Amino acid sequence: MCGRFALLATIDEVEAHFGVIVDAAFPPRYNISPTQPVMIVMAGETPAPGSNRPERLAMLVRWGFVPSWTKDPLNFPLMINARSETAHEKPSFRTAMEHRRSLLPASGFYEWRKAGNGRKQAYWIRPRNGGMVAFGALMETWVSGDGSQMDTAAILTTASNAALSHIHARLPLVIRPEDYQQWLDCKRNRAKDVRHLLKPVQDDFFEAIPVSDKINNARYFGADVHERAEELPLQPVKDAAQAGKAASRKKADDNDDQLCMF
Template sequence: MCGRFALSMPHAETARIFAASPANDLPDVPNWNVCPTNQIPCVISASGSRRLGAMRWGFVPRWYGSPNDGPLLINARAETVATKPAFRDACRSRRCLIPATGFYEWTKDADGKRLPWYFHPVGAELLAFAGIWQGWGPDRIPTCAIVSTAAGPTMAEVHHREPVTLAPEDWPLWLGEDGTGAAALMTAAPEGRMARHRVSTKVNSNRASGADLIDPLLEDASD
């Protein structure tokens, strides 16, 4: 799964990488501790062009009476995203890319203390999460979720799920620009796409901030 991530790149550079036009409502960056319900940048494709705009991280099904009317849907499982009523229409026609510098996941020590790890791309400036989105309510507030899948080799020692990350050559297919077949992309990252290191437990708080959140934890340092 993915419950926290970081995005440090300026929006103009992110827009350039994704060949998208940036909107004026994008949230502030850098943000080293992006949390559920935050506004996050997302790339969509419509009418032959890509747009980088803000969405609420937390998919809101159309039947919710308010954004808090049911479970907070920050992830959508690859195994059921095409059939689950909350997600199936979005999976078919409203897919997006969610840029990230990296993301966090946790293990636990013998005492149950949560130990955070930071995952980041190898040989690339950004990760692109596979996402789905939906406009909710009369104002069509854009909301989104990150697609997750069973963990691959890099993630499995830390967690049994991971966010689906897409290589640049797969972005057009996921965005619906290259026809059908996007379901084949909902797999774990190939070995070598991501690296990981332990970071301070400061990031366990959703109020923590600062670039030091992703600094590697030294072996002789205390959490």
């Protein structure tokens, strides 16, 4: 699950890491939210000079996937995430999973855990060793009746790993640098050829830092959203009946998180 993330790297760092040229100005962004423009990396149509691999392209797209067959995106549910386990068979995502896999550069993401008194604890979850991470993503171009186009994307998710499952049941799919080429080259690698990459990242890859509730405001963009906060206690479960209800709600959330914000 991923409903907010940040990209703090410079353009030079993005270009060096992914082997692309970034044409647009892209300042550090601490609170990237659904429907905002986000950067993705895709394979181009032609080989890179001196190489037999497709050239990589960086492009800005709307975060919120719109299938090509949608008649009216304004009346279509906001799909910011897609389950990696089922994307190859879902009508909304299967064509993109086959032909338009992409990478979404990020410095980390945010997740929320239920705490006591109806409150939620926000966490800034970043690579333990710093640097950037690439989330697996799917891209689709929606074309209106008048010919105008809108490029869109969704972030793929997996089951959480053991280190972060107490915060949320789902995590963004992490694609490691050594797997970028296989993931992006949709001409040589079908969806079935990359299924081994659809797994939770190892337990020690991320660290979760409790941060203030400033991040709850999608319109707040200050760097101080990363200030460490005192961690709120876990929400207590009073009795077995409440525990059963909580488990049922969690199962329902786990079964359908594509349309959730966070």
